[in-house]
Amino acid sequence: MKEGPVEQARLKTWSALAAQRRKPSEYEAVAFDTHFLNDYAQPGRSGPALPSLGPDTFVNRWYQKNLIDSPLRHDDWLAFRDPEEVTYRRYNIVQEGQENYVAEVLDRFSNEGHDAGLDAEWLTVLSRLYTPQRFVHHAVQMASAYAATTTPASTISHCYAFQSADALRAVSHVSYRTVELARAHAGFGFGEEERRHWEKSAEWQGFRELMEKALVAYEFGETFVALNLVAKPAIDEACVRQFGRAARRFEDSVLDLLSDAILKDSARSRAWTGGLVRFMAQKDGNMDLLRRWLAKWQPLGDAAIEGFCAGLPDGDRAAAAARQATREFRDSIGL
């Protein structure tokens, strides 16, 4: 921020926003440049990130390596805006409505004895591919929370924070359904076998590899590519959208509708992801860097989709559709 003295006796907005001429939105007034960490920690600055601590402390070396030394460049990182201008209060208004809808779905189908009617073939698929999803969504929750700590602007951090909470929402839905399914159907391993599937079943190893590696891709730019351009689109397309389609064919209306609900969060994530790519594209060289990281991560994403969809009925079609959708998303934002 580093502002000098203000001479006006009457200000219409923060002095730091006065230069942009137009009246700031509520979002800008409350979200713009709220992390003093970024006064020192942005790609290309000299650091240290936390100047009151020694430059060789672990935390300062961490930010040096993972944020300040990032090869990405921008003349004004603070100028990034979430295209949907999600403030905290807006997030809760939207998500409360979403969760009321989900509760309504869960309640109604439970009253109608939905789970008792599920097909045995489908129950096997659910036990291998659905209830273990709490691990993959939790990994997204963790990765997004980390990413929120390591960005050049609070407006980027906030987007990641809401994405982390969205993933916790997905974990909650899966966990809830795990208990319902376990109560309705003993013998399928619901509530017991999920960790084993996540760690050992062939369908999950691609996603586990992708997420474990994404979780340790600590550098700001690579985190963004691994998580938001590859892993999340792959998970959303394979584990949520294609899985939801399969649910529809097996008359699992609950999962069909829950998937659609989660995809609304994915759409919000993609809106800002696209916004951040376009923002970075303002500076020469950044798109090449993003493409180079993509070349490294996309094969992992594709393999994860392939492995997971192999467990779905009509898996080849599902894998092709999921892969295609991740490409279309990246194409739509110039990658």
Add this chain to the structure above:
Amino acid sequence: MTLLQRSDWYDVARDTNWTPSFVSEADLFPPEMSDPFDMPKAAWAEYDEPYKVSYAEYVKVQREKDAGVYAVNTAAARTRFMEEAGQRWHSILKLHFGAVSLAESSSQISEGRMARFGMAPGMRNMATFGLLDEIRHGQTQLYFAHESLKHSPQFNFAHKLLGTQEWGAIMTRATLDDVFLGRDAVTTAIMLTFAFETGFTNMQFIGLAGDAAEAGDTSFSNLISSIQTDESRHAQIGAPLLKLMVKNGYKDEAQKAVDIGFWRTYRFFALLTGTVIDYFMPLEKRTSSFKEFMEEWIVGQFERTLLDMGLDLPWYWDFFLEDIESFHHGMHIGWWLYRDTVWFNVPAGVSPAERDWLESKYPGWNDSWGRLWSQIGENIRAGRTDLTVPKTLPVVCSFNNLPMVTDPSKPWAGKDQMLTYKGKKYYFQSHVEKWVFEQDPERYAAHQTLIDQFLAGRIQPPTYEGALNYMGLSPVERGKDAENFAWAFAGREPRTMAAE
């Protein structure tokens, strides 16, 4: 309705640890970011967050809370209140928003770190909500301060302060860098959520909300109590961790983190709250003194909490109990004398009636701090307000950048408050700051106080005025006496002073 209860599925949602095989455990949870004590998995498995909430409950409750907070703050109602509220209340708001808005916002980094690097899924989930909470606290307080800009450009410091080299900003950053932003997930949970939030902020927000209600600021009171309800939830991330540390043989490590975190944040707290309670609040609105508040809410409660947990009182506890009777008096006289170096107008708070109150709450106050104020009052009445503004910078603590203060009625025992490290001399506010420094000198030795920056030639021209500009303070932003010296003339009409 046949919805499941939260308790039916909650444990499933926090059974999300797995054994990695594509990367190493040490890469996934680097000890320096995660658990530097390398506690066994069996110990971590005992982590049980006491305050449980689901995502659906969270967004519902938080939406409702925000609806309440923003509805009360209708622009018209607030404007009327603000115009009628005295300068003292404006000063309290400016001080609070400046020191707190971006500090809370930056705690997002702390919560994010615990949400990623905490070793227990329950801890990670609670910190995910904590991460959202801190966005809320940053955004709602910035919203309120932004609405108040029409009353004074000093409210701009809600957004500006922590990006400046203003001395209070340097102090705040030094504290936050060390305690909130610069630690691993375990130590953050202890220092931020336990030592600071459980120890201080939870109670501070209750107290401040009460003060605001007394002052008639229902809108701010409502905001602050609403924030407190979030604090009381996410402040509980640290306690279960401390319990399992004590139980599994990591008491010394836990104790040290508590001792450091508590002391560092106590200084921040005393600076903000001690001065407000005993000097800023209009006399007729005061409910208790800072010392009484501390003894009732902080000391008693925190002592019980520590002992219940199997921890000891910090080794400096006796000194702490003495310090709450003096430190903030020194800081307040510092605010006032150096009022042009702060972003709010400083009430002296020492009219004759207020002096009586201070003497009754702090027996001996008149003979110590009161003597200084008597001289200041005489200078003002003699038309020599120039004598009330220091023209040089004070000696500051190398560690926290606060002016060194000592009870004027006692001799200064300074020898325990300095040391030389790698050829540089360091001065400390007390022997406790010195002790913290000694725990990890390399961590702290590079800290540049305002005086260090002055001596390094960064303040140009190297004058007092140059320093004010360096701190980001123009004449319209600099603090003045909040009551235009009226207090010095109380009961001594006619008044002859010109306006400051």
